[in-house]
Amino acid sequence: MMESTCVFMSILMIVADGFIVRGPSGPLVALLGSSVVLPCYVDELLVMEVLKVEWKRTDSETLVHLFWFGKSRPEFQEQDYHDRAHFFTDQIQHGNFSLRLDNLRTEDEGEYICRVHRWFDSGETVVQIKLERLLVSGSDKSISVSVGEDVTLNCSVDSHIKPEHINVSWIRTDGDEDILVLLFQNNKTLPDSSDERYRDRVELFTAEIPKGNFSLRLKSVRTEDKGVYMCQVFAGGLSANVTVELGVGFSSWHIAVLFFCSAAGSGAVLLLCSLIYCRYKNTVTSSIIMNLQVSLVFCPNICMFFAFMLWGFTEGSLHETVTCCALYLLRPVMLMWALCYLKNLQDNHKSWIRFFRITHELTVLTVIVYSVLFAYGWRISAHDTDNGPRIFSGIWFGCVVLFCLLSEGLYDALCIFLSFFQLLQLIPSFGLPSPVFLILVFVQPLMLFCIPLLTYLQARLRCLHHRWITILGILIITLLDIILVIYANLTILEREKENLEWIYVILFIEVLKIAVVIEICVLKHMLKEEEHSRVQRRRETETSQQGSNSLSLCNEIMFMFGAVGLVLLNSVTLTAELILKARNGERVMKDMRVIVFPSESVFVLCWLISQMHANWRNVITGSTHNQRNLHQRVQLMNTPETREMEILSAADPDVSQTQR
Structure with missing residues (x-):
């Protein structure tokens, strides 16, 4: 009797002591869409046949999963957890009742309870899931700034994720295409990734990055900086963004x-x-x-x-x-x-x-424009190992400057040869399209040389005595020269970004050159003729005066x-x-x-x-006026008074001598 009582009391003590269900020491932090294991285990072996394990939500008593009578019971699961909540079945016999929850959703966040039942005894533990949210905040209002000022575009990240696991990209999004302003990746800023329009003008506040501050500082704001900027934050499978509108005023x-x-x-x-x-x-x-x-x-x-x-x-x-x-x-x-x-x-x-003089503008503008082209060509060829093209470009540029000085100080017509050296300066810097192209280098100065040649031949060839023929020839030569200049420079500069703009500038210099040549050959002679014939023009008839006016x-x-x-x-x-x-x-x-x-x-x-x-x-x-004067003289010679004077002069030598 005494022995049976002792055995019964021992069993009651074991049952009363029960078993301890263990869980995690703190909340579980997981990313949205990922999987998480909810720990639940005991330190002793339990009989499978009398074991019941259930996982539920504490807020709604929703059954997440059930293990009963030696196997899992998915038919009792809530519909939202079908095929997402799983036991480690092979580990249950060892006291591991942990649950794996896949494809986490926003509504999965909260507390879960793991209850383990054995006969009349039970134990439980509570597991909390916290979803890692990526909260990005910025300015609620658009920012206005004047050109030339600095501006800060706010972007703050509220997350437990460390900066080394966060990637941030600042993008301008209001145009036809997204423009990368600045990139933060692998815990460092990558300034070389910026678009050339923003390079050396944007930066992050490095000391504030560990605090989640990824605000962008834009320096020396320009008018084209106006637009919508987006701060995109990536951390694992999470992403979030915030936009801010930048307005630029005068x-x-x-x-x-x-x-x-x-x-x-x-x-x-x-x-x-x-x-x-x-x-x-x-x-x-x-x-x-x-x-x-x-x-x-x-x-x-x-x-x-x-x-x-x-x-x-x-x-x-x-x-x-x-x-x-x-x-x-x-x-x-x-x-x-x-x-x-x-x-x-x-x-x-x-x-x-x-x-x-027009020569002043031609020479000074030529030196300025080709100085800029020389400096630009020198800069783009700075990384070339062969210094030959840079040396030749410098030599030809020196010739351009020399002939500009000679044209200014000695003889204006020397500007004809400027075309030769201008093309030779561009070829070493921007490349020679083909060896045949060198013919154009000699042809272009010859085109301009045809203008003084034509005026020279006009004075010596009877077929060119008509002035309109000379003027028509000059116009044709001018048109051909302009076409040749456009083709030559377009061929040399075709790979340059500003090729069209430079061609317009060079074309204007060529037009000034043509003006200098025409002034020497035509316009100066016109001014001299006007000075010699000023007295005759005062005696013109009213009709010719109206035409002159x-x-x-x-x-x-x-x-x-x-x-x-x-x-x-x-x-x-x-x-x-x-x-x-x-x-x-x-x-x-x-x-x-x-x-x-x-x-x-x-x-x-x-x-x-x-x-x-x-x-x-x-x-x-003038020709019409001379013909009219000649006709008047002939008429005057045919008058009777003139004839009588001629007869008297012939009859009386003294009268003739007196008239003389």
């Missing part, structure tokens, strides 16, 4: 550009109106008219020079700024050269105006187109480009040279054509 530099453009355009119009008013007012002296004329030449162009210079500080490229500034700095020289061909100037004014008016209109029309065109274009870029964040016209230099070339060519036409008209008028 800076003081932009306002200055608008001011000078407005001053140039409005000043040119006001000076033109004042000049027209004073021209038709007889009480105004010629000196006042001349002062207005000179102001019209200098003031608007100087304003445009400052406008393009400030444009280069903010939006324009280096090559665009240098060439356009050089053009507007030298443009008054060209206009003063054209001014001396107007008929309404007094002789004392023409004497000092003729110090302004209409021709003079045509020349003045052409001059005003160059002095006022082109300034208005370029000032309005630059203003519109600045406003549209501030509004849209990108330039409508990639380079102002595509407007500035073609329009200048058209003006110079039209001016040359008008002057050659005036020369031809003067020749025709």
